[in-house]
Amino acid sequence: MVQEPLIELEDVAFKYDKEWVVEHVNLAIHKGQFLGLVGPNGSGKSTLIKLMLGLEKPNKGHIRLFGKSVKKFNMWQEIGFVSQKANSFNSGFPATVYEVVRSGLVSRMSIFQLFNQKHKEKVYEALKEVEMEEYAHYSIGELSGGQQQRVFIARALVSDPSLIILDEPTVGVDSEHVTAFYDLLGKLNRERDLTLLMVTHDIGTITSHATHVACMNKSVHFHGSSEDYHDMTDEEMSEMYGHSIHQLSHNHEVTHS
Numbered sequence: 001m002v003q004e005p006l007i008e009l010e011d012v013a014f015k016y017d018k019e020w021v022v023e024h025v026n027l028a029i030h031k032g033q034f035l036g037l038v039g040p041n042g043s044g045k046s047t048l049i050k051l052m053l054g055l056e057k058p059n060k061g062h063i064r065l066f067g068k069s070v071k072k073f074n075m076w077q078e079i080g081f082v083s084q085k086a087n088s089f090n091s092g093f094p095a096t097v098y099e100v101v102r103s104g105l106v107s108r109m110s111i112f113q114l115f116n117q118k119h120k121e122k123v124y125e126a127l128k129e130v131e132m133e134e135y136a137h138y139s140i141g142e143l144s145g146g147q148q149q150r151v152f153i154a155r156a157l158v159s160d161p162s163l164i165i166l167d168e169p170t171v172g173v174d175s176e177h178v179t180a181f182y183d184l185l186g187k188l189n190r191e192r193d194l195t196l197l198m199v200t201h202d203i204g205t206i207t208s209h210a211t212h213v214a215c216m217n218k219s220v221h222f223h224g225s226s227e228d229y230h231d232m233t234d235e236e237m238s239e240m241y242g243h244s245i246h247q248l249s250h251n252h253e254v255t256h257s
């Protein structure tokens with residue numbers, strides 16, 4: 001039996017005002033995939049994520065999560081979200097790493113439930129998965145950008161989601177820690193069978209970690225395996241990214257002109 005996609009977009013279009021920012025998007029993300037969503041600035045990637053999370057409503061088309069229309073979807077504990085703004089705490093922010101991760105459990109609990117020993121174990125399990133156990137009692141603001149993002153992955157993991165969506169999570173992460181961050185995501189994808197959707201500008205890095213790549217510029221111009229993405233010609237790449245971007249080399253590192 002073919003499994004239903006965890007996320008499915010069918011001919012989705014959206015505009016904030018008069019101009020369409022997302023057009024004719026068809027995209028399916030299946031269980032076990034690690035999909036990198038790339039595209040130039042302003043190409044609609046974050047908007048697409050907002051549509052998937054039900055934060056904006058499409059003007060046209062259909063969005064299904066776990067086989068259900070996003071309008072009726074209520075299993076939000078199945079979807080974790082890590083944003084690019086997560087790592088912006090200053091050093092005085094009054095929460096420990098433990099408290100930040102534990103807050104990921106709140107949506108699962110009724111207001112009458114108290115945090116118990118089981119919840120404590122779950123928090124430590126999640127911290128262990130991101131190799132941040134020994135930082136449990138540090139203030140979140142004391143940590144580096146890369147460490148804070150690991151804590152936010154733990155916060156997303158603590159409610160045992162099937163899917164985590166990340167919107168440019170490496171913004172603010174030192175370049176020497178970016179690879180380790182991608183390695184962690186790759187490990188969670190393979191060993192925990194966690195499905196990942198990640199918006200990123202790190203075109204070179206994402207293709208060596210993600211199983212699939214989707215490139216968008218209002219609509220999706222390419223969606224396939226990372227291997228197929230590597231096989232694209234320079235002409236196909238330039239066409240997709242438009243004239244404001246020059247391809248520097250065939251490993252798909254691009255720069256803006």
Ligand SMILES: Nc1ncnc2c1ncn2[C@@H]1O[C@H](COP(=O)(O)OP(=O)(O)OP(=O)(O)O)[C@@H](O)[C@H]1O
Nearest residue numbers: 016017021039040041042043044045046047048201
């Ligand atoms: N709240 C909003 N109201 C009006 N227009 C918006 C809003 N948010 C985004 N836009 C516009 O929609 C278009 C798509 O923006 P979006 O942030 O989705 O692109 P993006 O691909 O995520 O960009 P980036 O890579 O720079 O983060 C842009 O032209 C942007 O200016």
